Amino acid sequence: MPDHDTLCGWGLKEKVAYFLEKADIIIPRRREQLDFLIDLFPWPCEEPIRVLDLGCGFGAITEEILGKYPHASVTSVDGSEEMMKLARERLAKYGDRVRLHFADLADPSWHRDVTGPFHAAVSAVAIHHLVDDRKRELYREIYDLVDHGGIFLNDEAVASPPGFKARFEEMHYRAIQEQERAKYGVARPVEELSKNCVRRWRRRCVSPATIAMSRPCLPSSHGFRRRGSNRSTAFGNTSGWRFSAA
Ligand SMILES: C[S@@+](CC[C@H](N)C(=O)[O-])C[C@H]1O[C@@H](n2cnc3c(N)ncnc32)[C@H](O)[C@@H]1O
Numbered sequence: 001m002p003d004h005d006t007l008c009g010w011g012l013k014e015k016v017a018y019f020l021e022k023a024d025i026i027i028p029r030r031r032e033q034l035d036f037l038i039d040l041f042p043w044p045c046e047e048p049i050r051v052l053d054l055g056c057g058f059g060a061i062t063e064e065i066l067g068k069y070p071h072a073s074v075t076s077v078d079g080s081e082e083m084m085k086l087a088r089e090r091l092a093k094y095g096d097r098v099r100l101h102f103a104d105l106a107d108p109s110w111h112r113d114v115t116g117p118f119h120a121a122v123s124a125v126a127i128h129h130l131v132d133d134r135k136r137e138l139y140r141e142i143y144d145l146v147d148h149g150g151i152f153l154n155d156e157a158v159a160s161p162p163g164f165k166a167r168f169e170e171m172h173y174r175a176i177q178e179q180e181r182a183k184y185g186v187a188r189p190v191e192e193l194s195k196n197c198v199r200r201w202r203r204r205c206v207s208p209a210t211i212a213m214s215r216p217c218l219p220s221s222h223g224f225r226r227r228g229s230n231r232s233t234a235f236g237n238t239s240g241w242r243f244s245a246a
Contacts, residue, residue, distance in 0.1 A: 028175030055126020
């Protein structure tokens with residue numbers, strides 16, 4: 001039994017309400033990131049694909065997938081009741097094309113009632129909430145749930161490559177300022193944005209290493225073969241792993 005809040009505060013109504021209102025502002029170029037993630041799907045839009053959305057939150061990615069793939073079905077997993085309430089409302093119109101699965105990804109039994117195989121597993125800014133050992137186990141579990149030839153796409157914040165930190169930070173804050181200005185007409189100065197950002201990361205990361213995120217932790221021994229796409233920007237990092245026979 002973990003001795004910390006495995007949801008890193010996402011059980012709190014205020015935190016969820018804040019993210020619902022601000023996700024498109026505090027995450028730079030959020031829309032572009034989500035579009036890019038789904039653009040990486042190699043299937044034609046008519047395909048009845050089955051997708052797993054891990055840490056689905058209020059259902060933003062799930063909804064994008066259902067919109068772009070009218071015959072797709074999505075199993076959307078999250079451990080926050082507050083988030084699930086929002087997802088339930090938002091996704092109700094898609095009927096049985098969506099299955100909401102309430103589970104804590106920190107618990108290895110989270111997938112007990114999840115029936116694969118899936119064509120794709122996706123996740124956005126969620127897996128970093130787990131401690132590193134648990135991330136590794138989760139990748140193995142995802143691997144087992146995704147079909148051969150399937151894909152795992154994880155849109156996450158990761159540590160900047162050496163030499164790019166200052167440049168990425170500048171781009172990151174500038175994008176947030178542009179988004180704030182577009183929505184509110186004014187933007188906070190970079191110093192303030194940077195202070196808030198650092199505080200947020202510190203508070204929500206269980207171990208300092210979690211800020212380095214999942215990509216370096218992915219062991220090839222788990223049967224993953226890195227193929228295809230990996231785009232790293234100041235705004236996030238979408239890493240794609242195709243699965244081949246282990
Ligand atoms: C920043 S939100 C992202 C939500 C969604 N992926 C999006 O991009 O809109 C992080 C999500 O991860 C979920 N989460 C964090 N830790 C979790 C855990 N241990 N088990 C299940 N979900 C978790 C939170 O409840 C929250 O919905």
